[in-house]
Amino acid sequence: MKITQHPVLSNRAYLTAYVGVWAVLTWLLVVLIHTSGAITMREATELLVPMMALYALIGLSTWYICKATPVNSTRDLRVFVTHLTAGFVLSFLWMHAGALYARLLGHSTRFYGMEERYAAHQTMLLLDGVLLYLLNAGFFYVVIAVEASREVERRAAETVALARDAELRALRAQINPHFLFNSLNSISALTSIDAARAREMCLLLADFLRLTLGMGERSMIPLSEELDLLEKFMAIEKVRFGARLDMQEDVQEEAKHCLIPPLLLQPLLENAVSHGIASMADGGWIRLAAQVENGTLGIIVENQRDDEAPPRRRSGGVGLKNVRSRLEARYGKDATFRVEPGEDRFRVSMSLPAEVGERK
Amino acid sequence: MTKAEKKVRTLVVDDEELARQVLRELLGAHPEIEVVAECRNGLEAVKAVSEHKPDLLFLDVQMPKLTGFDVLELIGSETPVIFVTAYDEYAMKAFDVHAVDYLLKPVGKDRLAAALERVKTRSREKPPVPAELALAARPAGQFAERLVVKDGTRVTLIPVAKLDFAEAQDDYVALASEGKKHLKQQTIASLEAALNPQQFVRIHRSYLVNLERVTRIEPYGKDSRVAVLSTGVRLPVSRAGYARLEALLEERG
Numbered sequence: 001m002k003i004t005q006h007p008v009l010s011n012r013a014y015l016t017a018y019v020g021v022w023a024v025l026t027w028l029l030v031v032l033i034h035t036s037g038a039i040t041m042r043e044a045t046e047l048l049v050p051m052m053a054l055y056a057l058i059g060l061s062t063w064y065i066c067k068a069t070p071v072n073s074t075r076d077l078r079v080f081v082t083h084l085t086a087g088f089v090l091s092f093l094w095m096h097a098g099a100l101y102a103r104l105l106g107h108s109t110r111f112y113g114m115e116e117r118y119a120a121h122q123t124m125l126l127l128d129g130v131l132l133y134l135l136n137a138g139f140f141y142v143v144i145a146v147e148a149s150r151e152v153e154r155r156a157a158e159t160v161a162l163a164r165d166a167e168l169r170a171l172r173a174q175i176n177p178h179f180l181f182n183s184l185n186s187i188s189a190l191t192s193i194d195a196a197r198a199r200e201m202c203l204l205l206a207d208f209l210r211l212t213l214g215m216g217e218r219s220m221i222p223l224s225e226e227l228d229l230l231e232k233f234m235a236i237e238k239v240r241f242g243a244r245l246d247m248q249e250d251v252q253e254e255a256k257h258c259l260i261p262p263l264l265l266q267p268l269l270e271n272a273v274s275h276g277i278a279s280m281a282d283g284g285w286i287r288l289a290a291q292v293e294n295g296t297l298g299i300i301v302e303n304q305r306d307d308e309a310p311p312r313r314r315s316g317g318v319g320l321k322n323v324r325s326r327l328e329a330r331y332g333k334d335a336t337f338r339v340e341p342g343e344d345r346f347r348v349s350m351s352l353p354a355e356v357g358e359r360k
Numbered sequence: 361m362t363k364a365e366k367k368v369r370t371l372v373v374d375d376e377e378l379a380r381q382v383l384r385e386l387l388g389a390h391p392e393i394e395v396v397a398e399c400r401n402g403l404e405a406v407k408a409v410s411e412h413k414p415d416l417l418f419l420d421v422q423m424p425k426l427t428g429f430d431v432l433e434l435i436g437s438e439t440p441v442i443f444v445t446a447y448d449e450y451a452m453k454a455f456d457v458h459a460v461d462y463l464l465k466p467v468g469k470d471r472l473a474a475a476l477e478r479v480k481t482r483s484r485e486k487p488p489v490p491a492e493l494a495l496a497a498r499p500a501g502q503f504a505e506r507l508v509v510k511d512g513t514r515v516t517l518i519p520v521a522k523l524d525f526a527e528a529q530d531d532y533v534a535l536a537s538e539g540k541k542h543l544k545q546q547t548i549a550s551l552e553a554a555l556n557p558q559q560f561v562r563i564h565r566s567y568l569v570n571l572e573r574v575t576r577i578e579p580y581g582k583d584s585r586v587a588v589l590s591t592g593v594r595l596p597v598s599r600a601g602y603a604r605l606e607a608l609l610e611e612r613g
Contacts, residue, residue, distance in 0.1 A: 178422075181446035182376070185465035189382035240376055281375065281401045281424040308517055310402075310427040310506075 006063055007143050014143060021139060026052040029128060036124065038117050047105065051098050055129070058090065059136040066140040083137050091129025095122055176270060186240050201239050208232040215262035220357065223290060224256040226265050233266060237273050244283025252291040259355045261326050265301065267319035268348055272303035276346060279309030297354040302347040320348065327352060367394040371412060373405040373431070374420040374444065379465065383418055383444070386472050402426025403515055409435045410513055416479060421445040426508060429494040434510045436545065437487035440479045454497035458488040491550045503556040507535060509542040516542055524573045524591055526551055528566040561608055563587055563601035571608065
């Protein structure tokens with residue numbers, strides 16, 4: 001909230017509370033003055049209502065003092081001294097303004113001798129004024145606390161929204177619409193040919209999507225988890241391409257425990273399928289290898305391709321660029337990323353520090 | 361349907377077995393349709409079209425060897441084609457503009473029925489020009505990387521880097537590549553539009569040349585010139601062609 005935005009003036013609920021509290025305080029003061037003698041209820045009311053209205057109006061400025069001396073960041077004693085001083089100054093001024101008003105009223109026969117009678121109450125009014133000031137300051141501290149907690153809530157919600165947004169964007173980038181629609185088409189075909197396989201395919205697709213969704217939230221995952229995801233992905237593609245797809249995996253046991261950014265390899269496998277296998281009428285192989293050597297995790301994704309194949313519209317460049325920039329962002333110079341297009345094969349290799357996470 | 365009515369001889373082309381199966385199954389509900397052959401890629405499709413002379417073609421867009429657009433370019437526009445695609449924003453835009461019907465995977469039976477109905481009513485209309493359709497399906501700033509040519513039943517793929525020049529011959533262009541000439545039914549203007557203008561220059565009303573092949577320009581006669589290619593071929597350069605050539609060479613530095 002900006003300092004220029006006064007909560008009581010900009011928020012109807014605070015305004016109502018402020019006026020309400022002051023009305024009650026006015027009534028209490030009226031009764032107090034009356035019982036302490038020499039002033040009738042009516043006189044007290046006519047004297048104090050304008051005075052209290054004035055004080056309430058001036059009291060709005062207390063907000064700025066409260067903003068400037070937040071309770072949680074300044075030493076409590078200093079806060080108290082600040083407010084006590086401010087309270088005395090303000091109350092003193094207020095009391096004298098009241099005296100002026102009382103003298104004015106004294107000219108009327110109805111309020112005969114008001115000036116003297118007011119003078120008798122001055123000390124009490126001064127102390128009441130200080131008390132009122134402190135109450136007012138208390139009110140504003142409550143307002144500040146409420147606003148702060150609202151701000152925290154709002155910011156937390158915003159952070160969650162941002163994270164979710166990033167995840168969705170990642171998901172949209174990761175999941176090629178081609179993949180999704182073709183998978184749905186396969187399911188549609190299987191429903192009448194082989195219902196059990198259709199159901200299996202639905203489950204595979206659901207598992208794959210669920211795994212992808214969950215991964216976006218984490219910064220690092222063990223390679224074994226990424227492999228699980230890839231397994232689902234390749235199982236789905238296997239339904240589409242059948243014998244045309246030959247997946248070869250050669251992953252060292254030690255490498256499986258290494259941590260990698262989630263969804264790092266999935267785009268590479270997807271490229272290998274859509275640019276490799278899908279372009280070969282009789283199919284081909286995809287090879288995924290990973291191993292740890294001298295504290296470095298090396299990963300290779302390689303696929304066969306047909307160099308005479310029609311160019312694919314959704315070029316793999318986007319996916320490759322994405323993987324490269326993620327590696328750079330995470331590891332800087334400690335990671336390498338190489339793309340080697342060949343005549344009949346396409347190879348992507350990378351190396352990154354082999355980090356093994358503590359198991360929770 | 362009466363017995364006298366001729367069946368619609370249909371070809372289904374898709375590289376995925378399941379995709380073909382689902383189409384065949386859905387077509388089974390239309391007794392007037394007879395699936396005469398199924399093809400697993402574009403090359404098979406081109407062969408099957410000249411062999412079976414089908415009345416209707418279901419054509420996947422993204423396939424090995426040749427894309428659906430390549431196939432359409434090669435078989436011409438006489439056979440009505442219904443494209444089938446999973447997702448391809450450019451292709452869909454091209455279809456919309458050029459009024460070929462297309463189905464999105466997964467295909468539903470109602471949409472298929474509507475497409476068949478459209479083919480019936482549209483058969484009298486002017487079919488789309490394949491080259492135009494292929495051009496529209498290409499994202500802006502992306503140029504052809506290869507050309508497809510059919511000699512009889514043989515299909516030849518010419519990577520654009522291997523194209524020396526193209527010569528206009530009425531409704532055809534002769535593509536000169538690696539010492540051979542391939543005839544293709546296409547106008548030189550639409551070929552020019554498909555190729556990268558930084559690499560291919562229209563040096564003459566009838567000639568489009570690969571800039572990489574030009575070794576020198578020689579004066580010829582009073583105020584005309586010829587371009588000499590690295591293969592030794594000499595091609596006429598018109599005055600406007602020379603201006604284009606100069607501008608491009610200047611741009612390149």
